[in-house]
Amino acid sequence: xxxxxxxxxxxxxxxxxxxxxKEVTExxxxxxxxxxxxxxxxxxxxxxxxxxxxxxxxxxxxxxCVTPLEQIDKALEIASRPEVIFASYGDMLxxxxxxxxxxxxxxxxxxxxxxxxxxxxVKLAQxxxxxEVVFFAIGxxxxxxxxxxxxxxxxxxxxxxxxxxxxxxxxxPAMHAILSSPECRVQGFLAAGHVCAVMGxxxxxxxxxxxxxxxxxxxxxxxxxxxxxxxxxxxxxxxRAEVENAYxxxxxxxxxxxxxxxxxxxxxxxxxxxxxxxxxxxxGWCLRPEYSRFDAELRFAVEDLAPRESQxxxxxxxxxxxxKPLDCPAFGLQCxxxxxxxxxxxxxxxxxxxxxxxxxxxxxxxxxVGERR
Amino acid sequence: xSETIDTVTMEGAVCPVxxxxxxxxxxxHGSGGRLMHRLIESLFLPAFDNPVLRVGNDAGRISIQGxxxxxxxxxxxxxxxxxxxxxxxxxxAVCGTxxxxxxxxxxxxxxxxxxxxxxxxxxxxLRKVVESMQAAAAEAGVEIIAGDTKVVxxxxxxxxxxxxxxFGTILPGLEIGGDKARPGDRxxxxxxxxxxxxxxxxxxxxxxxxxxxxxxxxxxxxxASAIVSASHGIHVLRDPTxxxxxxxxxxxxxxxxxxxxxxxxxxxVRPAVQSACEMLGFDPLYVxxxxxxxxxxxxxxxxxxxxxxxxxxxxEEATLIGTVTEEPPGRVxxxxxxxxxxxxxxxxxxxxxxxx
Numbered sequence: 001x002x003x004x005x006x007x008x009x010x011x012x013x014x015x016x017x018x019x020x021x022k023e024v025t026e027x028x029x030x031x032x033x034x035x036x037x038x039x040x041x042x043x044x045x046x047x048x049x050x051x052x053x054x055x056x057x058x059x060x061x062x063x064x065c066v067t068p069l070e071q072i073d074k075a076l077e078i079a080s081r082p083e084v085i086f087a088s089y090g091d092m093l094x095x096x097x098x099x100x101x102x103x104x105x106x107x108x109x110x111x112x113x114x115x116x117x118x119x120x121x122v123k124l125a126q127x128x129x130x131x132e133v134v135f136f137a138i139g140x141x142x143x144x145x146x147x148x149x150x151x152x153x154x155x156x157x158x159x160x161x162x163x164x165x166x167x168x169x170x171x172x173p174a175m176h177a178i179l180s181s182p183e184c185r186v187q188g189f190l191a192a193g194h195v196c197a198v199m200g201x202x203x204x205x206x207x208x209x210x211x212x213x214x215x216x217x218x219x220x221x222x223x224x225x226x227x228x229x230x231x232x233x234x235x236x237x238x239x240r241a242e243v244e245n246a247y248x249x250x251x252x253x254x255x256x257x258x259x260x261x262x263x264x265x266x267x268x269x270x271x272x273x274x275x276x277x278x279x280x281x282x283x284g285w286c287l288r289p290e291y292s293r294f295d296a297e298l299r300f301a302v303e304d305l306a307p308r309e310s311q312x313x314x315x316x317x318x319x320x321x322x323x324k325p326l327d328c329p330a331f332g333l334q335c336x337x338x339x340x341x342x343x344x345x346x347x348x349x350x351x352x353x354x355x356x357x358x359x360x361x362x363x364x365x366x367x368x369v370g371e372r373r
Numbered sequence: 374x375s376e377t378i379d380t381v382t383m384e385g386a387v388c389p390v391x392x393x394x395x396x397x398x399x400x401x402h403g404s405g406g407r408l409m410h411r412l413i414e415s416l417f418l419p420a421f422d423n424p425v426l427r428v429g430n431d432a433g434r435i436s437i438q439g440x441x442x443x444x445x446x447x448x449x450x451x452x453x454x455x456x457x458x459x460x461x462x463x464x465x466a467v468c469g470t471x472x473x474x475x476x477x478x479x480x481x482x483x484x485x486x487x488x489x490x491x492x493x494x495x496x497x498x499l500r501k502v503v504e505s506m507q508a509a510a511a512e513a514g515v516e517i518i519a520g521d522t523k524v525v526x527x528x529x530x531x532x533x534x535x536x537x538x539x540f541g542t543i544l545p546g547l548e549i550g551g552d553k554a555r556p557g558d559r560x561x562x563x564x565x566x567x568x569x570x571x572x573x574x575x576x577x578x579x580x581x582x583x584x585x586x587x588x589x590x591x592x593x594x595x596x597a598s599a600i601v602s603a604s605h606g607i608h609v610l611r612d613p614t615x616x617x618x619x620x621x622x623x624x625x626x627x628x629x630x631x632x633x634x635x636x637x638x639x640x641x642v643r644p645a646v647q648s649a650c651e652m653l654g655f656d657p658l659y660v661x662x663x664x665x666x667x668x669x670x671x672x673x674x675x676x677x678x679x680x681x682x683x684x685x686x687x688x689e690e691a692t693l694i695g696t697v698t699e700e701p702p703g704r705v706x707x708x709x710x711x712x713x714x715x716x717x718x719x720x721x722x723x724x725x726x727x728x729x
């Protein structure tokens with residue numbers, strides 16, 4: 001398939017791997033920000049092929065994983081109401097809230113629907129004028145423009161029965177949070193290519209300067225990731241800390257201006273809680289006051305819902321790159337994709353789900369993990 | 374941008390309490406993946422337990438009073454939409470059961486069919502479905518010898534559902550089943566994967582684009598019969614329907630307690646299916662097929678069997694996709710093009726709409 005196969009080419013991958021091997025003289029820890037990159041790394045077994053001195057740790061860039069419990073509980077509460085059609089990206093249906101998930105709301109009669117685009121939810125609102133249509137607007141900078149467009153469209157159509165439950169996160173403040181933690185091991189970042197396609201990469205320069213870390217804008221195919229690793233390692237070996245772009249076929253410095261303006265018209269920066277990590281200042285987007293009539297939290301009066309999470313799994317440390325899925329005593333035993341303890345096991349982009357699905361082949365040979373069912 | 378964060382409130386390991394195993398049936402229980410296996414193992418198997426059922430093939434192998442062994446299978450069809458590119462619920466209802474019977478190496482002869490019809494369904498639509506069933510039955514060479522019709526109130530069903538059962542005779546001495554794969558065997562696949570799942574998804578109009586893909590729904594009994602006649606070294610036949618090739622191979626690996634290693638570049642996928650999967654984030658290995666089979670055969674028989682498959686209408690694009698190994702038992706691995714290995718797990722729950 002054109003524009004995909006070229007970036008999975010085995011010969012070029014081997015050549016890049018050998019370039020990485022030549023470059024490395026000491027151990028380095030890199031974090032890939034995006035869950036899509038984690039998924040590719042596991043799917044193509046890239047971690048097995050990299051030299052042992054290059055360690056990849058998995059970042060917090062899975063929107064499903066970091067959506068806080070109270071937002072999930074609000075979703076469950078709203079979706080259970082008889083007058084509501086609750087529209088969501090498919091991945092959110094299995095994320096456990098307090099005691100249930102959207103799939104179980106659906107099984108008990110809630111009208112929960114999977115949509116592929118927020119604009120489909122707007123269409124639903126037009127088609128079902130007697131019902132309330134609520135869209136679960138989650139995600140990073142990548143989904144924000146489309147979610148903002150849905151709100152603008154509902155506004156210009158004068159829809160009274162459409163609202164959004166917003167849970168938007170921004171990557172740069174999370175990188176600050178990770179780097180300012182005293183336990184931080186990360187020495188370089190593979191920045192999330194699709195986030196940068198929207199936002200550009202000017203936001204990362206102050207981070208690279210402040211913490212002296214290389215940041216390489218990286219794509220999602222095996223060759224993209226290996227190229228990102230090579231550029232980050234080269235910087236580290238040469239003592240440089242700069243922002244570089246290894247994903248120039250999709251990303252320019254300023255990003256997509258139209259998308260940024262769209263986001264800015266509808267959303268404003270706010271503090272946000274990340275599941276597994278905690279509160280990170282300025283790390284989210286919420287609706288601007290002029291669009292508050294589309295705010296599902298206000299419309300359904302669920303803004304005060306604040307459940308406490310129990311302390312069972314280590315997804316918090318995993319999302320900060322402090323631990324890996326196989327360090328978790330519950331991995332594959334009490335915690336599986338069907339009965340996830342933590343959000344990192346739920347989404348296909350979650351680090352634990354990627355490990356479970358594609359496995360660490362060495363670990364599979366080890367019967368304690370091999371017998372995980 | 375000047376966002377410096379001095380302190381971040383770290384709550385430590387925060388996570389929700391585990392959800393209890395589901396107390397109600399979820400869509401995922403019908404996906405053909407792990408949730409469904411669990412339901413079978415925890416509910417159906419203990420209730421109906423007997424040696425035939427315990428083998429766990431899609432068809433049961435029975436003998437009545439010393440006659441030639443029979444393969445018996447039953448399959449309910451609830452696909453929506455009722456008509457899709459390349460097929461319809463009628464053709465599916467015949468082929469699904471014919472194929473399940475054929476995968477024991479049996480020669481399917483007779484089917485039964487029961488219809489659950491929703492009040493208000495146009496008779497003309499039912500006629501089209503029934504004519505399609507008859508055409509598929511004629512192609513397979515089977516007869517529909519008994520049936521039943523029920524009508525439920527409007528809104529209590531979605532158009533119509535069809536359940537078929539199939540009966541076929543097994544040649545004496547033939548021992549084919551999911552538990553018969555042995556280390557060294559070769560894994561053969563009859564053609565490109567994922568056509569049915571993508572065709573149905575596209576026909577539902579939910580993709581936002583139209584994939585130019587036709588369902589592969591077809592009766593595989595003639596292909597299966599050609600395979601069985603070509604060699605005595607056939608150990609497993611399996612049609613990878615819901616859950617796709619990945620799930621079927623996991624079932625075989627578990628039942629036979631062997632490992633299976635696939636070669637990434639060798640698994641055929643049509644470009645239109647590959648594109649749709651890339652866009653939707655699906656892996657074709659998990660997408661349903663209704664006209665493909667996996668044959669696991671003794672190493673030295675692989676070429677002979679491949680030749681026989683390629684001589685048949687539904688096996689022209691047959692190819693070798695992997696090898697059976699001793700290790701790791703019960704698991705399927707993929708050797709990637711760039712030389713690493715990864716685990717190919719079975720489908721877990723439901724992400725796809727119902728497709729058969």
